[in-house]
Amino acid sequence: MNAPARKTSAATAKDREATKRRLIEAVGRVLARQGFQAVGVNTVAREAGVDKVLIYRYFDGLPGLVAAFAREGGFWPDLDELCGGDRQAFLALPFAKRMSLAVRNYLRAVRSRPLTREILAWRFLERNELTDALDTARAEAGAAILALAGEGVDRPDVDLPALHVLLGAAINHLAVRQDREPIFAGLALDDPATWERVEAMLDRMVRAVLGE
Amino acid sequence: MNAPARKTSAATAKDREATKRRLIEAVGRVLARQGFQAVGVNTVAREAGVDKVLIYRYFDGLPGLVAAFAREGGFWPDLDELCGGDRQAFLALPFAKRMSLAVRNYLRAVRSRPLTREILAWRFLERNELTDALDTARAEAGAAILALAGEGVDRPDVDLPALHVLLGAAINHLAVRQDREPIFAGLALDDPATWERVEAMLDRMVRAVLGE
DNA sequence: TGACAATGTCACTTGTCGGTGACTATCAAG
């Protein structure tokens, strides 16, 4: 199903697929360079070097294009990244250590993905159709890691969901904030040393709450 | 300096001050009702029932108006609110208890101020001149409470700034998120019970890290 | 009274946004 297209009228191959790809990639570039505020029909089309009408034709509008972009994936860390590569070794660790590691890796994952931070901020501020498209993948990624970290663990003495929510909220906030406002409560978020201190404190919190 | 204006040409009192106040209050209403996205020259002027050109004349543009609005204050909790009303009693508490109380009160303060949450979110999305005006007051409020909570305390074993940053980040994130997305990591942010759990976990974290 | 300055109104320009209708160019099938 490649070389000379057969049948009815398969892909006149003036390169529709390539154009779609160019549009999807343009979304990523605009998002990374100018932020989500700039993600509009006109800007994205200009960035892709394509007429904006194609966004409507191929994706049924901007929300559709953003949804396609979201489906490309890669924004959210996968399980292997969060548990440090070796899932078996991860599961062999005691619970507190497991949580601590997952939290640290989540922080690093978000910090290393500018696009992810942008999406995080975006989803935060607008409840529109564009952002809905980006939600599903994130929710799934979050649920998966929590399930893995808590696998086979029974700790009725700790409100784990509440702990997760607080740790996740803190990390999300700091990561997003790093891009906008470099100083928070006297700490320089653009200084690597600050992030080491943050990691250390996260570790300490997790261990302290879970009882080492 | 009130009744019949003397001197040069003091305030022709077709009510410039009243108009300025109407504009400032209009910013608050628009912000509360429609969110910061809607805060524009046209909307605010319409809300105030005044011509938008006066925004330029009296405030030198929207940033100036927003700055005046920010100066009105009331968005950020003051020290008394954060330490529970009685500053003496607060200082008499052990450090861990003090921190725990301040954190809880900060959470409640933010949760009870829709306008504050809106400003918090706003600051996030735009690094423009409008939001700069809102920043100073917030930074000062934050520094003050941390100073009070840590007064006379010497805990070289704990990285207090890192702890503050993480707790503040978590609270800010959750509070803002509550308005946009009611579910976070499986917890319903619009359920009072959830917030009780969050408060309990914050308390537990603080005590665990500070060693009860 | 008349002059002047300040308050407030109105209409307008300019630019950008999302969105659409009509056009051309290309390719495959008959």
Added chain:
DNA sequence: CTTGATAGTCACCGACAAGTGACATTGTCA
């Protein structure tokens, strides 16, 4: 070559944004 479908271009629309210049209105002072 003709037909017909699809890929892509272009010009335009209406809505709304920020900002401005000219005008009307009002109060104060000389």
